Amino acid sequence: xxxxxxxxxxxxxxxxxxxxxxxxxxxxxxxxxxxxxxxxxxxxxxxxxxxxxxxxxxxxxxxxxxxxxxxxxxxxxxxxxxxxxxxxxxxxxxxxxxxxxxxxxxxxxxxxxxxxxxxxxxxxxxxxxxxxxxxxxxxxxxxxxxxxxxxxxxxxxxxxxxxxxxxxxxxxxxxxxxxxxxxxxxxxxxxxxxxxxxxxxxxxxxxxxxxxxxxxxxxxxxxxxxxxxxxxxxxxxxxxxxxxxxxxxx
Ligand SMILES: C[S@@+](CC[C@H](N)C(=O)[O-])C[C@H]1O[C@@H](n2cnc3c(N)ncnc32)[C@H](O)[C@@H]1O
Numbered sequence: 633x634x635x636x637x638x639x640x641x642x643x644x645x646x647x648x649x650x651x652x653x654x655x656x657x658x659x660x661x662x663x664x665x666x667x668x669x670x671x672x673x674x675x676x677x678x679x680x681x682x683x684x685x686x687x688x689x690x691x692x693x694x695x696x697x698x699x700x701x702x703x704x705x706x707x708x709x710x711x712x713x714x715x716x717x718x719x720x721x722x723x724x725x726x727x728x729x730x731x732x733x734x735x736x737x738x739x740x741x742x743x744x745x746x747x748x749x750x751x752x753x754x755x756x757x758x759x760x761x762x763x764x765x766x767x768x769x770x771x772x773x774x775x776x777x778x779x780x781x782x783x784x785x786x787x788x789x790x791x792x793x794x795x796x797x798x799x800x801x802x803x804x805x806x807x808x809x810x811x812x813x814x815x816x817x818x819x820x821x822x823x824x825x826x827x828x829x830x831x832x833x834x835x836x837x838x839x840x841x842x843x844x845x846x847x848x849x850x851x852x853x854x855x856x857x858x859x860x861x862x863x864x865x866x867x868x869x870x871x872x873x874x875x876x877x878x879x880x881x882x
């Protein structure tokens with residue numbers, strides 16, 4: 633079952649949408665889109681959309697995603713994934729500077745997708761593909777060993793104890809990412825949340841497939857040069873210091 637090249641506006645409810653509703657906790661819609669934004673969702677998004685089933689059921693992903701077909705050519709530098717790209721500033725920055733890499737961005741928040749499409753149109757970056765829903769649906773469809781880098785930047789922290797099962801960085805998702813990442817691939821995580829930071833570190837450092845690359849606190853307190861600030865970072869930090877966490881797939 634394929635999601636097909638449809639816009640969020642056009643999509644109707646389906647059994648797969650039922651799976652999404654149970655698994656995704658963030659909001660999908662914000663304030664009313666401007667006509668130009670809606671136009672980009674209607675015209676540009678269908679050309680960039682990753683065609684995977686909106687499902688976590690392996691039976692819906694029997695044929696793995698054909699990445700060269702998705703990008704129109706085999707990308708010499710491989711493929712990267714960004715989970716929850718927000719408005720896409722970081723995603724487009726990375727894609728522009730790494731034109732030989734195919735960059736897949738996942739974000740269910742429609743207003744963010746519209747902003748990302750505007751960045752893509754402005755820059756002309758041709759090596760980006762988007763998925764307008766839960767990143768785990770794409771992770772279920774990607775071939776093993778297909779990713780050279782994964783970004784999960786300022787994921788929703790779900791700081792309350794009773795909501796911790798909603799956090800994206802968890803054993804189940806790390807298992808899946810470990811299977812998708814080539815040895816030596818980099819996993820980049822960021823958070824400014826004092827509850828989420830030790831959680832992320834515990835989950836990732838205890839995972840046998842990942843090795844934390846920090847040699848000293850300076851390594852995770854200071855922004856690496858090839859890691860631009862995200863929109864969340866620029867607008868929402870309210871004086872909190874972010875942590876920049878880099879892990880290597882063993
Ligand atoms: C706090 S925002 C940060 C956005 C962006 N990374 C930034 O730093 O500006 C977290 C984002 O993750 C997205 N998100 C949450 N769960 C997700 C999932 N399962 N798959 C993809 N995106 C997800 C949300 O819609 C939201 O836009």
